[in-house]
Amino acid sequence: MTAPLAEIENLRVAFRNDEGQWHDAVRGVSFSLGREKLGIVGESGSGKSLTGRSLLGVLPSYARVSVDKLSFDGIDLKTASPKLRRSLRGGRMGMILQDPKYSLNPVMSVGKQIVEAIRIGDRKLAAAEAHRKAVAALDAVHIREPERVMGLYPHELSGGMGQRVMIAMMVVREPDLLIADEPTSALDVTVRTQVMSLMDELVTRRGMGLIFISHDLNLVAKFCDRVIVMYAGRIVETLDAKNLRAAQHPYTQGLLACLPSIDGSLEPLPVLNRDASWLEAAR
Amino acid sequence: MIDVENLTVRFSGSTAVDNVSFHVAEGESFGLVGESGSGKSTILRTMVGLNRHWDGRIGIAGMDARTTRQRDLARTVQMVFQDPYGSLHPRYTIGQQIAEPMLINGIADPLGRTAELLDMIGLGPKFQFRYPHELSGGQRQRVAIARALSLKPRILLLDEPTSALDVSIQAEILNLLNRLRKELGLTFVIVSHDLAVISYMCERLMVMRNAKTVETLTREQLRARDVRDAYSRQLLAAS
Numbered sequence: 441m442t443a444p445l446a447e448i449e450n451l452r453v454a455f456r457n458d459e460g461q462w463h464d465a466v467r468g469v470s471f472s473l474g475r476e477k478l479g480i481v482g483e484s485g486s487g488k489s490l491t492g493r494s495l496l497g498v499l500p501s502y503a504r505v506s507v508d509k510l511s512f513d514g515i516d517l518k519t520a521s522p523k524l525r526r527s528l529r530g531g532r533m534g535m536i537l538q539d540p541k542y543s544l545n546p547v548m549s550v551g552k553q554i555v556e557a558i559r560i561g562d563r564k565l566a567a568a569e570a571h572r573k574a575v576a577a578l579d580a581v582h583i584r585e586p587e588r589v590m591g592l593y594p595h596e597l598s599g600g601m602g603q604r605v606m607i608a609m610m611v612v613r614e615p616d617l618l619i620a621d622e623p624t625s626a627l628d629v630t631v632r633t634q635v636m637s638l639m640d641e642l643v644t645r646r647g648m649g650l651i652f653i654s655h656d657l658n659l660v661a662k663f664c665d666r667v668i669v670m671y672a673g674r675i676v677e678t679l680d681a682k683n684l685r686a687a688q689h690p691y692t693q694g695l696l697a698c699l700p701s702i703d704g705s706l707e708p709l710p711v712l713n714r715d716a717s718w719l720e721a722a723r
Numbered sequence: 724m725i726d727v728e729n730l731t732v733r734f735s736g737s738t739a740v741d742n743v744s745f746h747v748a749e750g751e752s753f754g755l756v757g758e759s760g761s762g763k764s765t766i767l768r769t770m771v772g773l774n775r776h777w778d779g780r781i782g783i784a785g786m787d788a789r790t791t792r793q794r795d796l797a798r799t800v801q802m803v804f805q806d807p808y809g810s811l812h813p814r815y816t817i818g819q820q821i822a823e824p825m826l827i828n829g830i831a832d833p834l835g836r837t838a839e840l841l842d843m844i845g846l847g848p849k850f851q852f853r854y855p856h857e858l859s860g861g862q863r864q865r866v867a868i869a870r871a872l873s874l875k876p877r878i879l880l881l882d883e884p885t886s887a888l889d890v891s892i893q894a895e896i897l898n899l900l901n902r903l904r905k906e907l908g909l910t911f912v913i914v915s916h917d918l919a920v921i922s923y924m925c926e927r928l929m930v931m932r933n934a935k936t937v938e939t940l941t942r943e944q945l946r947a948r949d950v951r952d953a954y955s956r957q958l959l960a961a962s
Contacts, residue, residue, distance in 0.1 A: 483889040484860070599759065628758040628916055629961040655889055698894035700923035702962060703946055708901065709894035709923075 444472040445617055445649040446495060449509035453490045453499065462504060466490050467673040473617075477643060477650045479660035479681065481695075482670035488653045491670070492619045495651070496533055497525045513616060531561055534610035538622040540602025544594040550605045551590025554578070554612060561613045577612040578605070581638055600631035604638065611642050617649045625654070636663055657684065657695055669695075672719050691718050724749040724878065724910045725770070726782035732765050732774055739765040741934040742779075747927075749877075752904065752911040754921035754928035756958065761931040763914045767880045770912075771802050784877060798828065801871035805883035807863035811855040817841075818851030821870045828874060840869040844899060861892035865899065872903070879904075881913045885920065897924060918962040922946065930955045 453466040466487040471478075480488040493499050495510070497517065510517040512533065517525065529535075537543045545553055554574040559565055565573075571590075578586035581604040594602060603623060610618060620639065624632040640663065643650045654660050660667055661684040669677045669692045677689040687693055694712040725747040732740040740762040747753040755763040769777050772793050781788035784799050804810040811820055818837050825833035838848040844865040855863055864884065871879055884900070885893040897920065904911055915921050921928050922945055930937040930952065938952045950956055 483891060629918075630758065630957060633961045657890075695890060698891050700894075700897065700919045702919050702922040702959070704919070704923060706923065708898045711894050711898065712891045 443514065444474055445513055447472040447509055447511045448491070448495065448507065451491065451494055451507045451510070452505070453487070453494060454504040455502065465673055466494070469670070469673075469675055471668060471675065471678070473649050473651065475616075475647050475649045476666060477640075477652060477664040479652045479654065479664035479667040480670060481654055481657050481660050481667060483655060485672075486670040487673040488670050489621050492535070492621055492651055492653050495617075496529055496535055496619060498529070498535075530557065530615075531613055532615050533617045533619070534613065534615035536603075536606055536610055536618065536620040536623045539626045540594065540597070540599060540606050541626070543606060544602060546594050549591050549593055550597070551575075551592075554590075554605070554609050557609045558612055573612060574608075577608040580611070580642070581605075581608045582634075583608070598631075599627050600635060603627060603631075603635055607635070607639065607642070611646070614646060615648065617651070618643065619651045619653070621653045622655070623652075624659070625656075632659075639663075657692075658699070674719070676718060689718075690715065724751070724784055725753075725912065726780070727766070727770070728780040728782075730766065730769065730777060730779035730781065732762070732769055732777045738934050740769070740777075743931070743934075743936050744779075745929055745936075745939065747910060747912060749910055750904075750908055751927065752913065752925045754925035755912065755914045755931060756916065756918060756921050756928055757931035757937075758916065760933075762934040763931050764882050767802060767882050767912065767914055770880060771800055772796055794828065797824070797876075798874045799876055800878040800880060801874065801876040802880040802882065803864070803867050803871050803884050806887050807860055807867050808855075808887070810867050811863055813855055815854075816851060817846075817853050817855070817858070817866050820855075820866060821851070821873055824870065824873045830874070833873075836873065837869075840873060843872070843903070844869045859892075860888050861895060864888060864892075864896055868896075868899070868903070872907070875907075876909075878910045878912070881911060883914055883916070886915065886917065893920075900924070918945070918958060930958065 449470045451466055451469045452464055454462040454464045457463045469491055480491060482488045494505060499505060507518065551574055554577060555570045558570045558573050575586045575590060578589055583589050583601065583604055597605065624635050627635060652660060652664055661681045664681045667679045667681050667684060668675050671691050677687060677692050679687055697710045698712060700709060728744045730740055730743045743766065755766065757763050768774050770781055770788065788796060821837045821840055822833040825836060837851055841848050841850055846862060846865055885896050888896065903909060913924055922942060925942065927939065927941050928945065929939045932954050937954050940950060948959065950959065
């Protein structure tokens with residue numbers, strides 16, 4: 441196996457509560473990532489988004505972060521200068537967020553936004569060339585009439601189109617690592633399938649590493665190679681996606697069991713009985 | 724219990740609901756499925772009087788929704804919205820939110836009934852002094868359900884009641900809704916984009932697309948994959 445693309449060891453993220461005491465939201469998370477599709481699942485508040493954000497270095501300034509090792513493609517992010525980290529973000533590491541409605545600039549045409557992303561990466565690039573690249577990026581995410589869409593504003597796009605624009609904007613710089621935080625939760629099921637297969641295509645073709653953060657266990661299992669299950673700031677279980685049904689931890693089993701299904705029983709759904717010992721569970 | 728006939732809703736030029744008809748029997752749970760923008764939420768909002776301009780006929784428990792006073796309608800049909808963060812008043816305590824409809828309608832002993840409702844939804848009377856920001860998403864959705872039940876309606880309209888919640892909390896809310904329907908003999912209309920939720924909760928469902936009805940199915944037809952329309956099949960495949 442080649443050297444891992446990203447490594448995290450013993451990551452802790454804490455916030456102050458109302459009384460001014462520090463409260464750990466992420467409590468000792470470690471994993472390493474190759475050029476693979478890694479899913480992180482858990483409920484809201486389990487620390488999955490914070491973990492992704494720590495890697496990018498976009499946590500709020502009032503968060504207290506401690507980590508034993510944080511590296512990306514051999515670069516030690518713990519000691520890297522803010523300037524270096526800034527140049528990695530958007531360039532070699534990209535992030536896709538949940539809701540295109542709030543993540544795109546509402547007063548700028550999408551074409552301009554993509555061109556801006558390209559020219560930040562390569563300031564010497566001619567305007568015409570950047571434009572051509574942006575159109576090609578929209579084409580790569582299967583947007584019909586990319587030239588026309590370049591001139592549209594975010595409010596003129598549907599949710600699925602907005603999300604594809606955001607993906608285009610991220611992959612146009614050809615990052616090595618893409619962090620997708622609930623990229624399809626705001627989308628309809630039929631559109632979701634399209635966006636997922638699109639991301640799959642781009643990640644596989646360009647050999648990127650992907651961290652896919654979601655609360656949807658089944659979606660993650662269908663799409664990823666490996667799944668990390670988080671509960672209350674810790675990793676409770678790491679699984680091969682294809683062995684999801686063989687999950688050992690009662691929390692993972694509970695999450696799977698509480699989902700209704702089209703052909704499922706009509707008896708009351710099993711609910712999670714949260715066990716205090718899960719909080720301390722080893723990896 | 725509910726008779727919707729040839730309902731059409733237009734918003735400045737675009738048609739949100741196009742000539743839709745359906746009937747729901749007393750005690751039945753009926754699902755509306757479709758993509759965003761297909762008109763399913765607009766139907767619910769029109770039924771409770773949140774849209775003024777519409778054509779067609781809506782009958783609710785024998786009352787004509789167009790001519791019945793809002794106050795009488797509100798005692799029969801109530802709505803629960805998708806986002807429990809947006810649908811509760813941030814500066815009212817939980818007790819005030821639940822008691823408000825009863826105060827407006829002059830119902831006796833609103834405080835006693837509030838405590839009773841809080842018990843019914845599994846939170847307990849001690850929650851009446853809390854504020855919405857102190858509650859989790861699932862707890863807030865329980866409060867929204869308690870408020871909807873405060874006037875003892877016979878019909879609950881549920882607009883994506885669990886899509887803002889974690890799956891583990893979704894299971895708790897769906898179980899609660901099923902229990903309440905049985906105990907109180909309620910009629911449900913549930914809007915969802917999730918066919919699994921609809922199949923679990925509803926005896927019949929209507930698939931919608933682009934403001935129009937695609938087809939109406941029973942749960943058995945859905946489970947036997949006995950669907951005629953290509954779009955319904957596509958929706959099933961994606962779920």
